[in-house]
Amino acid sequence: MEEKKYTGSCLCGGIRYEIHGEIGDILECHCQRCRKANGTAFATNAPVKKTDFKITHGENLLKKFESTPTTMRCFCSECGSPIISIKEETPDTYRLRIGTLDSKLEHKPSSHIFVAYKAEWDTIYDDLPQYAERP
Ligand SMILES: [Zn+2]
Ligand SMILES: [Zn+2]
Known part of the structure; x- marks a missing residue:
């Protein structure tokens, strides 16, 4: 079976990554x-699995911000693109920002x-399941 491979990058192109494996269930948070x-x-x-995710360029540009005591958000310090977040309770799984x-x-x-918690001006127009918090 052929290995799945994906590539991505931030807006400025300074950070480039590869994923050698599956990308899981896509959620809109x-x-x-x-x-x-x-x-x-x-x-x-x-x-995505931590072991499948590799930064191939610009790892030094990846800035980490602790948005809660258990969540680290990692983004490009040059252009601000959010790349992944890492939750303390699931350190082997990265949550990829798939727009990158x-x-x-x-x-x-x-x-x-x-x-x-959605913005009051935001209207959801699709028929996907909606959860108040996590399913
Ligand atoms: Zn960038
Ligand atoms: Zn969220």
Whole structure:
């Protein structure tokens, strides 16, 4: 079986990464921290295995910010692109910001999470399942 490989990069191109493996279930997270970290209505994140994820260029540009005592958000210090977040309780899984992918993804988002915290101006127009917090 052919190994899955994806590539991605930040806006300035200083950080480039590869994923040698699967990209998991895509979630649209409407929590306020994701909204602030991205400046958008929601963040679109999917889990990847830590061991599958490799920064191939610009690791020195990756800045880490502890947005809660258990969550580390990693972004490009040059252009601000959010790349991954790492949760203390699941250190072997990175949550990839899939907007930074350069490869095509075959699958679509599966659900909306933290909808209880979504912005009042944001309207969800699709039929995906919505969860007040986590499913
Ligand atoms: Zn950058
Ligand atoms: Zn979130």
